[in-house]
Each structure stands twice: as structure tokens, then as C-alpha cells.
Amino acid sequence: MEQVGCMPYPKLNTLANGFASFGDRKAMFNAHITHLDLSNIREAYNSYIKFTDENPTTSQSYLAFDLYGTEKFCSVPTDSTAFYPRKPFYNVVIVQRWLNEKDDKIVYDWAKKIQNIISNDEEKSLYVNFVDMSDDIGYNENRIKSTWGDNLEKLKELKGKYDPNVFFRKGAIIWP
Known part of the structure; x- marks a missing residue:
């Protein structure tokens, strides 16, 4: 190519x-x-x-x-x-x-x-587009922190408010 x-x-x-x-x-x-x-x-x-x-x-x-x-x-x-x-x-x-x-x-x-x-x-x-393809697929708090950095806690708060059952769970999954 x-x-x-x-x-x-x-x-x-x-x-x-x-x-x-x-x-x-x-x-x-x-x-x-x-x-x-x-x-x-x-x-x-x-x-x-x-x-x-x-x-x-x-x-x-x-x-x-x-x-x-x-x-x-x-x-x-x-x-x-x-x-x-x-x-x-x-x-x-x-x-x-x-x-x-x-x-x-x-x-x-x-x-x-x-x-x-x-x-x-x-x-x-890590760049969010590749997180679900890095290492093992599954929840890894360190990987998620590397992706979202200091924004993770705010994103967890928003996830808990708008998607508490984690319906959207592809890629860099954030659990509330």
C-alpha cells in the first residue's frame, strides 16, 4: 500500500x-x-x-x-x-x-x-478507539484510567445517571 x-x-x-x-x-x-x-x-x-x-x-x-x-x-x-x-x-x-x-x-x-x-x-x-482491542477484553480499571485520565470520575458519575445498567458497553466500558 x-x-x-x-x-x-x-x-x-x-x-x-x-x-x-x-x-x-x-x-x-x-x-x-x-x-x-x-x-x-x-x-x-x-x-x-x-x-x-x-x-x-x-x-x-x-x-x-x-x-x-x-x-x-x-x-x-x-x-x-x-x-x-x-x-x-x-x-x-x-x-x-x-x-x-x-x-x-x-x-x-x-x-x-x-x-x-x-x-x-x-x-x-490509550486512544479510546482501540481500548477494547488492547490486551484481554474485559474490565481493567488501569486501562480505563489510561484512556479517560482525570475525567474518569466525572464520566462514572454521568454513566450512573444516564446508563446505570450499562446498556452501552462496547469498547472502553465505564462502570458507574
Whole structure:
């Protein structure tokens, strides 16, 4: 996939459309980076080459570096909306595609390795779109805190008021 270069945000949002095809297994992780560390990127690239060479059914996996300006969303106070990570960072999406259920753990372990190689966000904050795909699926207070930060207590209060039975429980589930 040759998609290197600047592009309008609406086009960027279409790049993952092919990911929605049927027939194989898919997962996505993410990592936050505050700067491009070329040695980490090289290490991740070498790991990718080795991994896909050793596991040919994973060859459609890829890393997507979302390098966009953060000035606007950083200008909004962290307590004014639920979105917590209002700091300069870039999101790296670790997209995994493979064919066989028997390879689930191998693919998962590789993605966690890439996540650890690339991430240079000392706070280890998570982007809400990927929380239900990180680690094990289930409630994890530390993961939820990493996602919502100081906003979590207010969100729990709102959840208790508007959704006390947790009807909406996909992704970064907040329990009242």
C-alpha cells in the first residue's frame, strides 16, 4: 500500500476501508508517540519483516503512522470533554491480519511487542478507539484510567445517571 504523503482528513478516514473485508482474522492495537524515534521505527520495521516472513499469512498486516497536527485539540482543556489525551502525540495503528485461529496468540504477542517498541508516551495513555482491542477484553480499571485520565470520575458519575445498567458497553466500558 503506497499511501505516503499529505492528504485531506476525509481521504485519511477511507484508508482502512479495505480492512473491513471478510474472510480473515483482524485486530488493531495502537501506540502513542510524542516524536519519531528512527531507531524504534527501524526496530519495528525489522520485526515486521521477520514476523511476516516467518508467518506468511500475516503479510497484509501493517503499521499506520497518523502524523497530523495536534495544536487544535491540545488547545482544548482536558476537563472540558471526555477526550483526555490533549497533549502533542501521534497515533500509530498496528493493524494485524491473519488467516488461522491457531495463530491468534502469535499475532497478539507480535502486536504487543511492536506496541512496546514504538510507544514513547511515558504516560502510556490509550486512544479510546482501540481500548477494547488492547490486551484481554474485559474490565481493567488501569486501562480505563489510561484512556479517560482525570475525567474518569466525572464520566462514572454521568454513566450512573444516564446508563446505570450499562446498556452501552462496547469498547472502553465505564462502570458507574
